[in-house]
Amino acid sequence: MQEYEYPGYLKVALRGSIACDPDKRDSVDIDSITVPKLAQFITNTFPYGMLDTSSPGITEQCIYTMTPDSNSIIDQHPIHSNIYICCGFSGHGFKLAPVIGQLMSDMLYGTETKFDLKHFSLKRFKKAKL
DSSP, rough: OOSSSSTTTOOOOOOOOOEEEEEEEGGOOHHHHHHHHHHHHHHHTTTTTTTTSSSSSOOOOOOOOOOOOSSOEEEEOOOOOOOOEEEEOOOOGGGGHHHHHHHHHHHHHHHSSSSSOGGGGGGGGGGGHH
């Protein structure tokens, strides 16, 4: 598989480690919070010193959208039937784009989808949560 973002590096991340203000994300000290946890994970996952965990090559903070239950929303708007909602992929939607595109196309054209989308419905949230 071709490496795109950082050739020669292993990308490892903690999901939802800390909340931050998008305008101040570069001022958060992620090294002291996250790096020790990731180093321990790497050591446990890749034994026998296979990877050097003494100092990361690159550290950066990523921001992504999440729903309260960490699952995406793929649904038709409950009031405005010409609006479809597809959001909250928690940073991994890019790899799901082909199937999500097909699902949205099926929904827009009124074609039955190949998957049960109840799990992704807006109805799973109380009105106060959105």
